Amino acid sequence: MNTFTYAPVAYWIPLLPFLGFLVLALLNPLFKGRSGGWFATLVMALVAFLASGVFLEALRAAPHWRLVGGEAELVRPALSGFPFRFEWPWLQIHGETGISLVVYIDQMAAAVTAMVAWASFFIHLFSIGYMDGEERYPTFFAYLELFTAAMLAFVMAGNFFHALLAWEVMGLMSYLLIGFFFKKASARQAMKKAFITTKFADLGFMLGLFWLYKELGTLDLVKVAAMAGQLAAGVALAIGLLLFLAAVGKSAQFPLHVWLLDAMEGPTPVSAMIHAATMVAAGVYLMARFYPVLEAGHALSYLAWIGAITALFAAVLGAAFADVKKILAWSTVSQLGYMFLGLGVFGWAAALFHLLAHAFFKALLFLGSGSMIHGAKTQDIFEMNRLARYMPITYATFLIGAAALMGLPPFAGFWSKDLILHAALAHAPFLWLLGITGAFFTAFYTTRMILIAFHHPSLPSPWKKAPWNRGCPALNLGPEDCPPDPAPPADHRPHESEPVMTLALLGLAAFSLAVGLWGSPLFGPGLLGFLYEGAKPELLPAGELLGGYAIGTGVALAGLLLAVGLYLRDPLTQRLPDPVVAALQRRLYIDEFYYQVVGRVAQWPTELLWLFDTYVVDLFVDLVGYLTYVVGQALRGLQSGRFATYALYLVLGALALVLGGVRW
Amino acid sequence: MSAVGFAILAGLVLAGALVVVLSENVVHAAVALAFTFFFIAGLYLMLGSPMLAVIQFAVNAAAIPILTIFIIMTTQSRRVRPASGALYLIAVVLAGAFLYGLWGLLGAPQTAFRPVSPEGLGARLLSVTLLPFEVASVLLLLAMVGAIVLARRLEK
Amino acid sequence: MITLGHFLALSAVLFAIGLFGVLTRRNLIAVLMSVEILLNAAALAFASVAAYKDPVFFAGQLFALFIIVVAAAELSIGFAILLLVFRHAGSVATDVVEEMRG
Numbered sequence: 056m057n058t059f060t061y062a063p064v065a066y067w068i069p070l071l072p073f074l075g076f077l078v079l080a081l082l083n084p085l086f087k088g089r090s091g092g093w094f095a096t097l098v099m100a101l102v103a104f105l106a107s108g109v110f111l112e113a114l115r116a117a118p119h120w121r122l123v124g125g126e127a128e129l130v131r132p133a134l135s136g137f138p139f140r141f142e143w144p145w146l147q148i149h150g151e152t153g154i155s156l157v158v159y160i161d162q163m164a165a166a167v168t169a170m171v172a173w174a175s176f177f178i179h180l181f182s183i184g185y186m187d188g189e190e191r192y193p194t195f196f197a198y199l200e201l202f203t204a205a206m207l208a209f210v211m212a213g214n215f216f217h218a219l220l221a222w223e224v225m226g227l228m229s230y231l232l233i234g235f236f237f238k239k240a241s242a243r244q245a246m247k248k249a250f251i252t253t254k255f256a257d258l259g260f261m262l263g264l265f266w267l268y269k270e271l272g273t274l275d276l277v278k279v280a281a282m283a284g285q286l287a288a289g290v291a292l293a294i295g296l297l298l299f300l301a302a303v304g305k306s307a308q309f310p311l312h313v314w315l316l317d318a319m320e321g322p323t324p325v326s327a328m329i330h331a332a333t334m335v336a337a338g339v340y341l342m343a344r345f346y347p348v349l350e351a352g353h354a355l356s357y358l359a360w361i362g363a364i365t366a367l368f369a370a371v372l373g374a375a376f377a378d379v380k381k382i383l384a385w386s387t388v389s390q391l392g393y394m395f396l397g398l399g400v401f402g403w404a405a406a407l408f409h410l411l412a413h414a415f416f417k418a419l420l421f422l423g424s425g426s427m428i429h430g431a432k433t434q435d436i437f438e439m440n441r442l443a444r445y446m447p448i449t450y451a452t453f454l455i456g457a458a459a460l461m462g463l464p465p466f467a468g469f470w471s472k473d474l475i476l477h478a479a480l481a482h483a484p485f486l487w488l489l490g491i492t493g494a495f496f497t498a499f500y501t502t503r504m505i506l507i508a509f510h511h512p513s514l515p516s517p518w519k520k521a522p523w524n525r526g527c528p529a530l531n532l533g534p535e536d537c538p539p540d541p542a543p544p545a546d547h548r549p550h551e552s553e554p555v556m557t558l559a560l561l562g563l564a565a566f567s568l569a570v571g572l573w574g575s576p577l578f579g580p581g582l583l584g585f586l587y588e589g590a591k592p593e594l595l596p597a598g599e600l601l602g603g604y605a606i607g608t609g610v611a612l613a614g615l616l617l618a619v620g621l622y623l624r625d626p627l628t629q630r631l632p633d634p635v636v637a638a639l640q641r642r643l644y645i646d647e648f649y650y651q652v653v654g655r656v657a658q659w660p661t662e663l664l665w666l667f668d669t670y671v672v673d674l675f676v677d678l679v680g681y682l683t684y685v686v687g688q689a690l691r692g693l694q695s696g697r698f699a700t701y702a703l704y705l706v707l708g709a710l711a712l713v714l715g716g717v718r719w
Numbered sequence: 720m721s722a723v724g725f726a727i728l729a730g731l732v733l734a735g736a737l738v739v740v741l742s743e744n745v746v747h748a749a750v751a752l753a754f755t756f757f758f759i760a761g762l763y764l765m766l767g768s769p770m771l772a773v774i775q776f777a778v779n780a781a782a783i784p785i786l787t788i789f790i791i792m793t794t795q796s797r798r799v800r801p802a803s804g805a806l807y808l809i810a811v812v813l814a815g816a817f818l819y820g821l822w823g824l825l826g827a828p829q830t831a832f833r834p835v836s837p838e839g840l841g842a843r844l845l846s847v848t849l850l851p852f853e854v855a856s857v858l859l860l861l862a863m864v865g866a867i868v869l870a871r872r873l874e875k
Numbered sequence: 876m877i878t879l880g881h882f883l884a885l886s887a888v889l890f891a892i893g894l895f896g897v898l899t900r901r902n903l904i905a906v907l908m909s910v911e912i913l914l915n916a917a918a919l920a921f922a923s924v925a926a927y928k929d930p931v932f933f934a935g936q937l938f939a940l941f942i943i944v945v946a947a948a949e950l951s952i953g954f955a956i957l958l959l960v961f962r963h964a965g966s967v968a969t970d971v972v973e974e975m976r977g
Contacts, residue, residue, distance in 0.1 A: 698972040699806075702897055702906075706813055713820035725877045729885045736889055736912050740896030745904055752908050759915055766882070766926040771936055778943050783911060783950060790904055790954050794961045799902040800968070810898035814891040821887035825880050832879075833930040840936055848937050855944045862948035869955035 256304020359399025467571025767834025
């Protein structure tokens with residue numbers, strides 16, 4: 056009997072949102088009111104359905120660990136054909152296959168595809184309500200569709216070249232969506248900052264791929280994985296670091312983290328979609344795909360170090376901010392750091408598990424913050440007026456997301472972060488220390504955010520009072536270009552958001568819980584047994600795991616209690632000296648350093664190039680124009696306007712042909 | 720085929736053509752044009768193609784000179800001012816050069832030729848060149864419409 | 876015996892005469908007549924080559940037919956334009972058409 060299989064039509068998963076984008080972009084004026092949003096959401100529902108089909112098929116067909124009689128055992132289904140691979144010839148030169156179009160779905164791709172599709176669906180649903188009444192409503196959804204298409208194409212790419220193409224489209228859509236409110240100077244500046252920073256990093260992607268192609272003659276990821284061992288160690292290291300540079304830029308890791316904070320200028324669903332759940336995780340995904348080369352070049356320790364430093368540093372800075380979206384942005388940077396740390400300490404499956412879990416709970420938190428902003432009419436947590444009282448659904452779902460972020464059992468982040476720290480402790484105890492300290496600060500800033508935003512009445516924002524926060528120093532804008540947002544009236548009564556938005560929150564909360572529990576060792580090998588067949592997953596009750604869980608829970612609780620102790624009664628008192636707070640709130644002056652030093656240094660070669668352009672390139676251009684002018688002047692006499700002259704030219708031309716015919 | 724007949728016809732054709740290009744009276748030129756084309760029709764008969772000869776006679780030797788004379792009457796321009804000597808010289812040189820060029824293209828002497836029956840020509844016209852035939856009909860229609868559009872008086 | 880060369884030579888001379896007319900005539904009607912001579916010279920060349928060299932398809936004779944058709948179309952359009960010029964300038968001398976500059 057033939058049953059319908061999803062994998063062969065998997066290419067429709069990125070294609071559908073692309074078609075949706077075309078429809079929305081080309082028929083833009085026809086979409087009145089909310090119809091554009093509903094249309095895009097419908098497309099995403101179809102995509103989510105297809106992606107789930109593919110995922111369930113992969114679940115049946117992939118070899119995976121299963122609990123058999125209390126012991127984990129690797130089961131290899133007789134159904135072969137996994138990993139799913141579909142290939143179309145493309146870019147052929149003289150019949151030789153240069154680069155084929157490959158859709159490649161293994162366990163990782165299937166899981167991440169399903170995650171992206173569902174997260175994207177909920178974010179679309181949320182946006183229907185959130186973006187209501189904004190200018191260019193259908194355009195927003197067109198952008199979201201194209202972004203989703205690119206992200207899905209990236210995840211399913213069987214070839215690093217495609218991955219690069221989709222990666223660049225994602226970068227473009229990130230740029231466009233950050234600047235969606237381009238009438239604000241800060242949004243314009245932020246979109247440029249994001250684009251230039253990630254573009255700089257993308258150079259590494261391109262150079263790395265060129266080099267890889269030169270060495271191996273292929274960019275197919277299966278072949279690259281098989282041939283990675285043939286690379287000389289130094290070459291593999293260099294290529295690995297070049298690609299890691301791209302991942303650092305895309306995933307906003309130290310020291311290229313600067314753009315992500317300002318990317319919060321975009322609409323909140325965009326922050327949830329691109330700058331929390333999917334695109335920034337693409338860097339982690341790329342490194343996971345590139346693992347064999349990284350291993351061959353012993354580049355993993357770089358990933359671990361950068362990841363651990365970022366995880367701690369971003370968590371500390373997150374505690375100093377007042378804008379709810381920026382706190383969440385720091386938290387994203389920090390959590391992505393954990394993923395790199397996980398990859399770097401051979402916790403490959405743990406990092407991917409964290410990627411999946413983080414996508415859901417961070418999308419949930421961001422959408423929750425969107426709902427808060429929608430209700431409270433401000434982004435400053437101090438100015439929010441007892442939201443817990445007015446927005447019960449938002450509050451409940453936000454708590455679920457926050458618990459997952461803090462790493463409280465039994466929520467998603469607890470299981471995934473602990474696995475990463477577990478791997479770190481085994482391979483690099485110092486990095487474990489950084490990670491666990493980061494976890495402490497994570498719990499701290501999350502609790503602080505919840506207490507101040509949800510439980511305290513509207514307060515005057517200390518952020519806006521601080522003299523060092525005038526203007527937007529991180530965007531190189533003065534107070535006149537970047538005025539502070541007006542505070543809502545103190546007696547503003549927030550309201551709960553409409554059903555499409557709360558529905559999206561509830562959906563994401565459910566997914567977040569489910570992914571966490573499925574990935575936990577409570578019910579056998581579960582998600583991890585599916586993601587990674589290479590090693591036997593650990594099961595409860597393993598002594599080491601339990602110890603890790605105890606430490607993790609303890610540290611998270613400590614952070615939580617510290618925040619409660621500091622902020623429950625008295626949220627306004629500043630407890631650190633001014634210079635320290637200023638340094639934290641101005642992001643350790645890293646952005647200013649880039650503007651002042653890197654920007655200036657980059658000026659010199661630019662001016663040299665300007666001279667070259669003016670006096671060499673323009674010279675040629677002018678010369679072409681001048682020659683045309685001279686020849687035209689010389690020939691204009693031929694155009695007499697007289698009939699007889701033209702007849703003469705005609706005859707001369709024909710004569711030339713006839714006489715030419717005699718000679719040759 | 721008689722060489723004498725060819726010589727007479729050729730001489731008449733060339734003489735007619737010379738009158739067409741030299742006469743200062745345009746009406747004379749038009750009449751000479753009719754004769755020239757009429758004698759070319761004779762040449763087609765010599766080539767064994769009566770069909771072509773008939774069409775040449777009907778269209779080129781009859782219709783076109785009559786149309787030309789109509790236009791001459793409409794525009795009331797009977798006389799042509801002769802061109803300058805220099806222009807004559809240039810024209811003679813160019814025409815001579817052309818003649819020289821074409822002369823170089825003449826191939827080896829070829830004597831045998833095959834007459835064409837009207838049936839044969841018609842059958843090939845409607846099979847080998849069916850598409851050009853149809854296109855030509857469209858071209859004629861276009862020319863007709865175009866001529867009417869161009870020449871009608873615009874009412875104001 | 877009359878050969879193909881004779882016909883082609885006649886056609887070449889006829890063509891040269893027509894060309895001379897196109898270049899020297901100062902009346903647009905006369906110029907168009909000269910163009911007719913040119914076209915007929917070409918048609919004659921085609922027809923004679925077909926008769927001598929192409930006993931199967933007579934492609935050249937078909938060409939001659941089409942040349943006659945195209946010549947008729949060309950002449951009708953030419954005369955229509957000529958009428959416009961006459962209405963515009965009151966004359967059909969070639970030197971009234973001297974504004975054909977881009």
